[in-house]
Amino acid sequence: MAMVMAVVIGVLFAAGVYLMLRRSIVKLLLGLMLLSHGANLLLFTVGGLRRGAPPLWVDGMHGPVADPLPQALILTAVVIGFGLIAFTLVLAYRVDEVVGSDDLDDMRSTDR
């Protein structure tokens, strides 16, 4: 299972980086989203994949335990990522309106 997850995460990272290297803002944002999904899955995987185990022990219980902390972390990261992506989408829309293009090569006026 961990191997499958590793491949999935790797594909997400590769696709995300590829999209971010394109010149279109929309593809850039899609790449960012894939990258953050990959990061979330990575957190999930390094916390240990365990099926059917309780996250907390009550007195007297024994056996395997699933770690609940990575999921709390992912929840936080997902919420933050959601807010940031929403902001960035609006920003990209405004940039497209003002600059009149979604090509990053047309946005060099602040670099000179």
Place this chain on the structure above:
Amino acid sequence: MTPHVVLPVLLPLAAAVAALVIRRRRPLRVVALGGTTLGVLYALYALRLVWLEGPVYTALGHWPPPYGIVLAIDLFSAIMLCLAALTSWVVLLYAFGSLDPRRERHHFYALYMLMLMGVNGAFVAGDIFNLYVWFEVMLIASFGLMTLGGERGQLEGGLKYVVINLVSSTIFLIAVGLLYGLTGTLNLADLHRVLSAQPASAVTNALAMLFLVTFGIKAAVFPLFFWLPASYHTPPVAVTALFGGLLTKVGVYAMYRVFPLLFGAEGSPVYPLLLLIAALTMVVGVLGALAQDNVRRILSFHIISQIGYMVMGLGLYTVAGLAGGILYIMHHIIVKTALLMIGGGVELLNGTGDLRLLGDEQRRRPWYGLLFLLPALSLAGIPPFSGFFSKLALLMAALDAGRYEVAVTSLAVSLLTLLSMSKIWSEVFWKPAPAPDPTSGAMPGATGDAPGAVPTAGRARGWLLAGPVAVLALLTVSLGLAAGPGLRLATAAAAQLMAPGEYAGLVLGP
């Protein structure tokens, strides 16, 4: 446990919430000023407390460490809190005098206080995931400040700033995840215990590199700095001053906090690499500044060059080196904010920051000339200002550690900094004013969306622009005159950073 450690986070939050619901301008200003003033008072109190009694911490919700979230203030945190509070107070006054009413009414102050909350939170965080969250709070608010107003330059610069920071945050999250997978804990003190028990391995080195990249992007070190000069000169001057003074230093703070605590093992490859990066950052930053023709862009490149000095202190990895670096951070935040405010003030009053279109300011506004000259000389490292003593402390530390090549580099960069400062001085203040250019219309520099144009002239009021700068200029002079006590404070803070076992013992118990 000291519950009032949450105040640096709660005070700005309360002010931000109040600023969100208030619509009228005067009450808004009162709330913002009140929030920052309380912040200054608390930071000074915390510094005194920590100086006298040692580090303090609190575990939120009474979850015992390492399970709950810990907030802690040691001497370095207290120093940074003081600097953040002071900068935000001074820049707020400057914003009163320079910001346009539209931005003020559209939640400038709420975003300002939220960003301050994120910065303060990062300074008190005792948990690496918590540090990530505070970074995000700070970033979200700074995105708002950067793009508030929606002018073309702001949006273009803002997009680059947002995207590079999102990438950096993703790398931070990956590093935190892998760190958790390796150690099973997120508490900084507990991480120190686990990681110091094992020698540096390929995995810990890879983790250190991930942290180096993510903090390096935030701190704008070579070769990760390209977003900074592309974006920092685009928002209103008050925002540039706050960002330039404070934000990149949060990245440096994170390096100072995380590396000695987590990757302090003997033979770690991080520190030699940091020294190399420091030297390259200094040189590339100052060379970039020499090639620029816009006041705020020159100063932006100087931020990068100065970050090199701070990283150099960490790269030396001795108490003296870290002390020099901390003293340098104190000096730099004060001086850089002052320079950006006065340089930006000249831009505001003239409508352009292009050196070719400016001139003769010394005769028109002699006070501005003086207020520029003091921090500029301090930045270049001329005695008796704070820049001289902080550079001297770093230089001595480098010589003691036998790092002559970095010492020589830092001296050469100082000289080039002086050259670049005298370029601004002679072009803006001494040169006779250029004749209006007939091809570009009646007013020089009025070219709309051109890169040199200032986003908003606002209702610039002379004394509200010069007053805050005067406060900071006075501070750089007094930090220069009181260099002895300043260095003692920095050395004590550095000694705490270099003995992370004591910090871990305090938080986790014996």
